[in-house]
Amino acid sequence: MSRSTLVLPLAVAACFAETWADGSARFPAETDTDAGTSAATSSGASEAPGDSFQTVTSDTPTGSSGPSETATTFEGPANEPPEIVSFTVEPDTLHEAGTAEAHAVVSADVVSLELHVDGQPVWSGPPAEFAWSFAATSKAASEGTYTLELVVRDREGLTASATAMLWVTLPETGAEKCVFTEDVLASRLTATVYADDALIVVGSLSNPSREATVWRLDPDSCQPQAGYPWKLSQWSALKVQGTSEAVGLAIDGEGRMAIAANIGEGLVRQPYLAVLSPEGALEWEHLGPMGQTYSGITAAPDRFFVVGEQLQIVDGKAPRDGLVESFDAEGKKVWWDILAAPLPGDNFPGDPKTLDEHPRAVTWQEESQTLLLVGERLVSEDIVFNWTRAFSARYTGNGALVGAWTSSGLDGDEDGLLAIADCGGFPLAAGWVGSGPNSRSPATRWLDPLGNGDKRRLDNLLHASMQAVACDREQKVAGVATTIDSTYVVGFKGSDDPFLFKHLFPQATLTAVDCDSRGFCATAGLLGNHAWVRVHHP
Known part of the structure; x- marks a missing residue:
């Protein structure tokens, strides 16, 4: 603490002596006793030990034999606390x-x-x-x-x-945040992904024929960003003829949009892949041969993976085998594989070459550096009956098939998987189970590291299939379960927990869902005859 000291000057000794003597002669003292001593001390409290104190001291003469000396000392203010x-x-x-x-x-x-x-x-x-x-x-x-x-x-x-x-003060879980409807032309949506600055959806827009289209929506208002919708004929350098529809969407680490689509109809369809910049400019595109189709896509560091089907001709029959392709960041095809029975672990009777494999969705698992796809396949229980079963398959990043899982049918005569998502680092798949015609009900499966889907959740929503699932930041599951003429949007936590919410939307066919980093989830598909997106609160 700073210290300031003021010393009063003393009178010159000789002059003061004369003055004192003269005063004493004129006014003699009443007593010969000492005049006394007085002292005043004040201190400011301090929170820290060892701080000095502010003092004021005054000394007066104790007799008449000499001049008095007076000294006054002031210390600065006590330490002040921080502000x-x-x-x-x-x-x-x-x-x-x-x-x-x-x-x-x-x-x-x-x-x-x-x-x-x-x-x-x-x-x-x-x-x-x-x-x-x-x-x-x-x-x-x-x-x-x-x-x-x-x-x-x-x-x-x-x-x-x-x-x-x-x-x-937050809204109820599942409450509506915003809605987008493409009400100008007939349209529908098939996939949705949140980017850092947009909610991106893809599907088709009819004008008059269906054409693959992408929309970038504001994530808070659901309104289209400037320049969207953006159609294949606007970005492509190819002279594409006929109908087209986007069926898959992935966003890479640079924010680029990878869109998987199919061009044409029926047996003459061709798979199509385009990678657009975040601003919508074409970076590269690929058009595959007739007889192949795409159904899903995922992004990995410097790589894109797509899955679909390839039509085969075997003994006059036309089974479909799975198709898996890998492209690098510049559009070069790195590897491809035909996924056909028998798969690892198969032990089914009959000729496996006549059976179908239908990959529906795919995801890249960064921790294990493996590609995981899910779908539906036909298996033979005997030489007469074939059943549809859920399955998964795993590939290395270099294209080696390292494992497969096929449902044993414990929950129903048939089942299947239609979508897959990452849920806290673990794959979560959506699909259905059923026994007999028109008996499907939603199924959600938690896949283990080997792709096995024995842990599952079955919901009693008759005639419905779980088309898509996603997890928010609390690891709550959002799903869309679709019937022939309506869709349930549902939320739940685990395999045995009740619904957090369950909303029914008549005349809606929703096929996609994704959640952003805040926990908002967007469901997308078709309402009536128009593309429709609904975002709900976590």
Whole structure:
């Protein structure tokens, strides 16, 4: 602490002596006793030990034999605590899933900060590293009022504190956030993926014939971004004739849109793959031969994988085998494979060459560096009956088939898988089970590292198939279960948990779902005769 001292100047000794003598002669003292001594001391309290005190001292002469000496000493103010210039949480109110961040401005003498939320410590460290945010993920998990207290400390141990409030009031899980309807022309959607700055959907737009089309929607309002919808005839350098429809969508690490589509109709269809920049410009495209079709696509670092089918002619029959292709980031086909029975683990009677394999969806598993596809296949129980069964197959990134799983049919005479998603690092597949005509009901399967789907969830929604699933940031599952003329949009946590929500949409055929980093989930497909997207709250 700084110290300032003021010393009053003494009178010149000789002059003062004369003055004193003259005064004594004129006004003699009443007594010969000492005049006495007085002292006043005040101290400012300090929170740190060893701090000095402010003192004021006055000395008076004790007799008449000489001049008095007076000295006054002042010490500066006691140590002051550090200052919190401002402490806020922005925004201070959340009405939907999102993030609020704490911000603090403190004085230069602060060396450490501590943040408490409702009395519990959540962060501590130096001011330069202060960063803390609150993520509101759902009404059940996040709703409430939160008190944030910031405590700062300087080098001497002095502290200061401030508080801020955060209010979180969220909609019910599954409640509608926004809706998009392509109401100009007949259209439908088949796939959806969230990018960093857009909700992207693909399908077809009729004008008058169906044409593969992509839409980029605002993720908060569901409204199309400028320049969309964007059709195949607008981006392609090929002279494409006839109808076309996009059937799959993937976004790579650079934000590029990879669109799998089929061109033509019936047995003369051709598979088509295009990679567009985030702005929609064509980077490269590939057109496959007649007799092949695509059904799904996924992106990996510097690689795209597509799955589909290839028509075969065997003994006058036309079975379809699975098709798997790999392209590098520049559009060169790296490898391809025909996925046909017998698959690893098969032990079915009859000639496997006459049976079908239908890959429906595919995903890249980064941790195991494997490609996992799911679908439906025909298997022979005897020489008379063939059954449709769910199956999965795994490939290395270089194209080696390393394993397969086929349902044993324990839950019904037949079953199948139609979609696959990543759920907290684990694959989650959607499909159906059934016994007899028109007896399907939704099935969701958690696949183990080998692709086995024995862990499953069966829902009693008659005549429905689970067309697609996705997981939000809380690992809640969002799914679309479609019947012949309506769709259920459902949410649940695990294989044995009740529905978190179940909404029925008549005249809707929804086939796709995806969730963003905040937890909002978009379902996409067809409502009436128009492409339709509905985004719901987590």
